[in-house]
Amino acid sequence: MAAARVRSGGRPTLEEVAARAGVGRGTASRVINGSPRVSDATRQAVEAAVAELGYVPNRAARALAGNRTDAIALVVPEPETRFFAEPYFSAIVRGVGAALADTEMQLLLTLVGNDRERRRLAQYLTAHRVDGVLLVAVHADDPLPELLEQLGMPCVISGARHPGETLPSVDSDNYEGARAAVEHLVSRGRRQVATITGRLEVYGAQRRLDGYRAAVSAAGLTPDERLIAPADFTEEGGAKAMRDLLARRPELDGVFVASDVMAAGARQVLREAGRRVPEDVALVGFDDSVVARHMHPPLTSVRQPIEEMGRRMARLLLDEIAGRSPDEERPSLVLPTELVVRDSS
Amino acid sequence: MAAARVRSGGRPTLEEVAARAGVGRGTASRVINGSPRVSDATRQAVEAAVAELGYVPNRAARALAGNRTDAIALVVPEPETRFFAEPYFSAIVRGVGAALADTEMQLLLTLVGNDRERRRLAQYLTAHRVDGVLLVAVHADDPLPELLEQLGMPCVISGARHPGETLPSVDSDNYEGARAAVEHLVSRGRRQVATITGRLEVYGAQRRLDGYRAAVSAAGLTPDERLIAPADFTEEGGAKAMRDLLARRPELDGVFVASDVMAAGARQVLREAGRRVPEDVALVGFDDSVVARHMHPPLTSVRQPIEEMGRRMARLLLDEIAGRSPDEERPSLVLPTELVVRDSS
DNA sequence: GCCGCTTTTGGGAGCGCTCCCATTACGCTG
DNA sequence: CAGCGTAATGGGAGCGCTCCCAAAAGCGGC
Numbered sequence: 001m002a003a004a005r006v007r008s009g010g011r012p013t014l015e016e017v018a019a020r021a022g023v024g025r026g027t028a029s030r031v032i033n034g035s036p037r038v039s040d041a042t043r044q045a046v047e048a049a050v051a052e053l054g055y056v057p058n059r060a061a062r063a064l065a066g067n068r069t070d071a072i073a074l075v076v077p078e079p080e081t082r083f084f085a086e087p088y089f090s091a092i093v094r095g096v097g098a099a100l101a102d103t104e105m106q107l108l109l110t111l112v113g114n115d116r117e118r119r120r121l122a123q124y125l126t127a128h129r130v131d132g133v134l135l136v137a138v139h140a141d142d143p144l145p146e147l148l149e150q151l152g153m154p155c156v157i158s159g160a161r162h163p164g165e166t167l168p169s170v171d172s173d174n175y176e177g178a179r180a181a182v183e184h185l186v187s188r189g190r191r192q193v194a195t196i197t198g199r200l201e202v203y204g205a206q207r208r209l210d211g212y213r214a215a216v217s218a219a220g221l222t223p224d225e226r227l228i229a230p231a232d233f234t235e236e237g238g239a240k241a242m243r244d245l246l247a248r249r250p251e252l253d254g255v256f257v258a259s260d261v262m263a264a265g266a267r268q269v270l271r272e273a274g275r276r277v278p279e280d281v282a283l284v285g286f287d288d289s290v291v292a293r294h295m296h297p298p299l300t301s302v303r304q305p306i307e308e309m310g311r312r313m314a315r316l317l318l319d320e321i322a323g324r325s326p327d328e329e330r331p332s333l334v335l336p337t338e339l340v341v342r343d344s345s
Numbered sequence: 346m347a348a349a350r351v352r353s354g355g356r357p358t359l360e361e362v363a364a365r366a367g368v369g370r371g372t373a374s375r376v377i378n379g380s381p382r383v384s385d386a387t388r389q390a391v392e393a394a395v396a397e398l399g400y401v402p403n404r405a406a407r408a409l410a411g412n413r414t415d416a417i418a419l420v421v422p423e424p425e426t427r428f429f430a431e432p433y434f435s436a437i438v439r440g441v442g443a444a445l446a447d448t449e450m451q452l453l454l455t456l457v458g459n460d461r462e463r464r465r466l467a468q469y470l471t472a473h474r475v476d477g478v479l480l481v482a483v484h485a486d487d488p489l490p491e492l493l494e495q496l497g498m499p500c501v502i503s504g505a506r507h508p509g510e511t512l513p514s515v516d517s518d519n520y521e522g523a524r525a526a527v528e529h530l531v532s533r534g535r536r537q538v539a540t541i542t543g544r545l546e547v548y549g550a551q552r553r554l555d556g557y558r559a560a561v562s563a564a565g566l567t568p569d570e571r572l573i574a575p576a577d578f579t580e581e582g583g584a585k586a587m588r589d590l591l592a593r594r595p596e597l598d599g600v601f602v603a604s605d606v607m608a609a610g611a612r613q614v615l616r617e618a619g620r621r622v623p624e625d626v627a628l629v630g631f632d633d634s635v636v637a638r639h640m641h642p643p644l645t646s647v648r649q650p651i652e653e654m655g656r657r658m659a660r661l662l663l664d665e666i667a668g669r670s671p672d673e674e675r676p677s678l679v680l681p682t683e684l685v686v687r688d689s690s
Numbered sequence: 691g692c693c694g695c696t697t698t699t700g701g702g703a704g705c706g707c708t709c710c711c712a713t714t715a716c717g718c719t720g
Numbered sequence: 721c722a723g724c725g726t727a728a729t730g731g732g733a734g735c736g737c738t739c740c741c742a743a744a745a746g747c748g749g750c
Contacts, residue, residue, distance in 0.1 A: 011472065013736055024700035029738065037698065056472040060414065061736035063405030064705050074454070078439065089435050094423065097456035109419075109454045111442035127356065127401040264639055289635075294609055296641035358706055369730035374708065384728065406706035409735050 012053040021049035032057065071106040072317060073130045075121065075144070077137055078113040087289060088306055092136060092158070095310020103318065105131075118144075125153055132317045134158075140201060154320035156313045159204050160332065168320060170313045170333045172304035174204045177337030178211025179218075181256045181284040181302050184339055186219040190254030190282055194227040196241040196266060198258040205233075208258045208286065227252065231262055238262025242269040253281055254345070260285040260292045260301055267295060267344075282345040297343035305335050357398040366394035377402065416451040417662060418475045420466065420489070422482055423458040432634060433651055437481060437503070440655020448663065450476075463489075470498055477501075477662045485546060499665035501658045504549050505677065513665060515657045515678045517649035519549045522682030523556025524563075526601045526629040526647050529684055531564040535599030535627055539572040541586040541611060543603045550578075553603045553631065572597065576607055583607025587614040598626055599690070605630040605637045605646055612640060612689075627690040642688035650680050 018028035023042055030038050031046040038046075049055070063069045074096060076089070093109075100107055108130060112118050125133065125148065132154035138145060140161045148155040149167070157169045178195075185193050195212045198205030209228070216223050226248045231237035238257060242265065245252060257263035263285035267277060275281045277297060285292055288303035312333050363373035368387055375383050376391040383391075394400070408414045419441060421434070438454075445452055453475060457463050470478065470493065477499035483490060485506045493500040494512070502514045523540075530538050540557045543550030554573070561568050571593045576582035583602060587610065590597060602608035608630035612622060620626045622642060630637055633648035657678050 014738095015736075018700095025737085026701065026739090027699055030699090033738085039698065042698080056468055058409070058472070058736050059474050060405050060408035061705090062738075064403070064409050064707085064735090065737040065739080067705075067738090069405065078442070093454065094456065097423070097454070098458075101456075101458070101462060107454045109438065109442070109452045111439065111446075113443075113446070117446060123401055126399075127403070129404050291635055291639045294636045294639050359708095360706075363730095370707085371709090371731065372729055375729085378708085382728065387728080403706050406735090407708075409705090409737085410707040410709080412708090412735075 011058070012055045014055075014057070017046065017049045017053055017055045020053060021045040069129055069131050070104050071108050071130050072100075072132045072134060072314075072321075073108040073110050073125075074134045074136070075110045075112060077139075077142075078111040078117075088287070091306035092310040092313075095307040095312075096134065096314045097310075098307070099311040099314030099318070105318070122147060126151060128153070132156075132321045134313050134317055140203065154317055156317045156320065158309060158313060159202075162203050165332060166330060168316050168330045168332065170309050170316065170335070171204070172306075172309060172337050173334050174207035174337075175211040175214070177286065177302040177304070177339070178208040178256065178258070179215040180211075180337070180339050181286070181300075182212050182215035183219070184300070184341070185254040185256060185282055185284060185345060186215070186221070188254070188278075188282055188345055191221060192227070192249065192252040193221065193254040193256065194229065194245050194249065194252045196238055196245070196255060196257045196262055197228065197230045198233045198262070200230060202233075205258055212256055224249070231258075233259050233262060235261050235265035238265030239269045240265075242266035246270075246273055246275075254283075255281060256284050256286075258286050260287045260289045260295075260299060263299055263301075264291050264295060267299075278343065278345050284339075284345050288340050292340075292342070295344070300342045300345040301340050303338045303340050305337070308335055356403075357400045359400075359402070362391065362394045362398055362400045365398060366390040412473075414474060414476050415449050416453050416475050417445075417477045417479060417659075417666075418453040418455045418470075419479045419481070420455045420457060422484075423456040423462075433632070436651035437655040437658075440652040440657075441479065441659045442655075443652070444656040444659030444663070450663070467492060471496060473498070477666045479503075479658050479662055485548065499662055501662045501665065503654060503658060504547075507548050510677060511675060513661050513675045513677065515654050515661065515680065516549070517651075517654060517682050518679050519552035519682075520556040520559070522631065522647040522649070522684070523553040523601065523603070524560045525556075525682070525684050526631070526645075527557050527560035528564070529645070529686070530599040530601060530627055530629060530690060531560065531566070533599070533623075533627055533690055536566060537572070537594065537597040538566065538599040538601065539574065539590050539594065539597045541583055541590070541600060541602045541607055542573065542575045543578045543607070545575060547578075550603055557601055569594070576603075578604050578607060580606050580610035583610030584614045585610075587611035591615075591618055591620075599628075600626060601629050601631075603631050605632045605634045605640075605644060608644055608646075609636050609640060612644075623688065623690050629684075629690050633685050637685075637687070640689070645687045645690040646685050648683045648685050650682070654680055 014028055015025055018025045021028060023046060027038060027042060028046050031043050059070065096107060110121060112121050133148060135144065135155060135157040138157050138161060145155065145157065145167055155167060157167050159171050160169045182193055193216065197209050200206050213223065229241035229245050231241040255266060257266055263283055267283060270277055270281055277283050283299060285299045285301040288301040292299040292301040316331060359373050360370055363370045366373060368391060372383060372387060373391050376388050404415065441452060455466060457466050478493055480489065480500060480502040483502050483506060490500065490502065490512055500512060502512050504516050505514045527538055538561065540554065542554050545551050558568065574586035574590050576586040600611060602611055608628055612628060615622055615626055622628050628644060630644045630646040633646040637644040637646040661676060
């Protein structure tokens with residue numbers, strides 16, 4: 001019975017596990033990787049050796065030999081500070097983390113700020129240092145997705161970039177969320193329902209506007225383009241849009257704002273204009289972020305299942321990496337939103 | 346002149362770069378790793394070859410041969426949802442990311458939720474899959490720091506765990522921030538200044554209380570233990586503490602609350618009790634989080650330089666990894682806070 | 691008891707790099 | 721111009737694993 005030779009101070013290697021279990025290296029490897037072509041007796045012997053020695057595979061060696069990394073990158077465009085200020089980021093991370101918890105996959109966090117970092121990232125990815133990429137908040141004109149496509153690097157994005165999105169994506173139902181929000185305002189007796197939109201180049205913002213339009217028509221209200229004020233997802237933008245709306249259509253009695261942050265700006269303007277919320281003007285936001293809960297009055301808002309989105313993105317990516325045939329249909333998930341009614345409506 | 350042999354489809358290897366430059370593998374390696382023992386001519390030749398071939402070192406091979414990983418882990422205890430809800434997390438990540446931007450270091454994000462994940466983490470670290478660890482929001486009784494110490498794994502924590510902290514740490518000046526907050530209240534003419542504390546097992550919360558006490562004494566006010574209400578960093582806890590305070594000392598005219606979230610709870614109770622803010626009771630929070638800006642009235646709060654803290658933590662860790670002698674003094678940074686005065690005081 | 695098949699096993703050949711030692715080239719000194 | 725110290729270089733060994741081929745073992749059927 002050959003005792004496993006434990007080299008001074010080093011961590012046990014596969015070789016040592018194999019020796020301890022009285023099998024060859026190949027067999028030990030098979031057991032550890034869950035191959036079925038191993039007899040039960042052998043499997044148990046190896047598993048015992050692993051336990052006794054406290055063996056943990058060396059990731060680098062695996063990566064080198066197996067030509068994979070067991071790591072995925074979460075790529076976050078840093079300029080999107082909006083993204084950070086909101087719990088969005090944390091929730092996505094938590095979701096992704098949860099999905100990866102039972103996996104050997106590591107999560108690499110990559111912030112891309114300036115152009116230099118962008119290039120470094122491209123290099124990174126080209127060098128195949130990760131098995132796949134999660135891209136959040138991609139802009140429609142971002143070249144990164146195409147680059148990944150060319151490299152054959154598995155990739156999942158959050159939020160389709162346009163109607164015919166080709167990349168696997170996970171999104172919340174912006175259209176339906178907006179529709180429900182406006183329907184809710186109508187059900188509260190509002191007849192002059194305006195909207196403040198996000199940047200319409202962002203497809204999600206466009207979808208929210210579509211939802212608004214659909215609900216307005218469905219309610220039998222007269223669509224009025226002067227009730228639509230484009231903004232940019234910022235608090236100041238929301239304020240400015242609200243001012244415009246009040247100037248154009250002072251008789252409005254409800255506003256669906258495409259983000260909570262913008263709603264905060266709008267709310268401020270309403271206060272200054274002496275309009276009470278919700279008595280004079282009912283307000284509904286989007287995101288159900290922290291600010292919604294702490295606004296005065298607390299803001300009715302459309303909640304997105306962000307953590308779940310993160311989880312789904314991760315799962316989709318894992319599937320992709322596991323290698324579904326490339327011409328298989330690209331899954332595009334749309335998760336339902338939920339209207340959280342508070343005192344502003 | 347031997348043309349570099351480019352293997353079909355593969356990425357160029359060091360060997361190929363060396364061939365292309367007409368030097369040996371060792372020399373090429375030296376150039377790439379910035380060793381000084383290379384002649385200028387050779388260096389230039391190799392650099393040219395690298396550029397032409399678009400060579401990027403294989404991380405796995407490096408890790409395997411060099412017995413390091415060029416990666417650090419940011420370990421986040423997930424149960425600390427409080428931590429996530431606030432911009433704290435994002436800001437730390439951004440700071441760390443910024444510090445790592447010019448480095449070859451990768452940032453691994455590790456969420457530890459339940460106990461199983463904790464064990465997995467320990468295994469991870471034991472297996473030396475990272476070169477160092479950033480620990481945020483460690484509890485005083487967490488065994489992880491000790492484990493790391495034993496393993497000789499470089500580590501930096503955010504927030505000292507107790508007065509005699511032995512690990513390198515980066516913290517904001519909780520004491521001074523609290524002191525300044527209370528001093529500010531006093532300067533606004535408040536004489537009955539109470540405080541709502543965080544969980545006092547958290548050293549930072551204790552320091553804030555110390556700061557409060559110091560300021561009260563310095564102002565020549567009579568210290569009164571009934572003006573001190575312990576809470577737990579939650580909104581509900583803050584509300585409850587405020588209720589207690591009002592019951593015990595109805596004549597209070599100022600409150601320093603050790604977190605914005607608790608302040609939100611306290612503010613709610615004050616409203617219900619018919620106390621105006623700031624006319625009847627002035628309020629100061631801590632963290633300068635999103636809720637502070639959106640409270641009604643906007644909350645005066647103590648801002649911590651969180652992003653900077655992340656940056657410093659990362660730098661400290663890199664130093665540690667670069668290998669300062671182990672008995673060198675462990676740096677413990679304390680960064681200044683800033684009082685952001687708004688309408689609540 | 692032999693043959694041919696399948697299942698199981700062992701271990702060689704690398705993966706691409708760093709480390710380090712031996713070798714060569716160079717530059718002075720006497 | 722020999723001799724010696726130093727700077728520069730080449731390349732073997734090996735990191736720990738996966739892949740895969742060939743060998744061994746097992747199992748029926750005739």
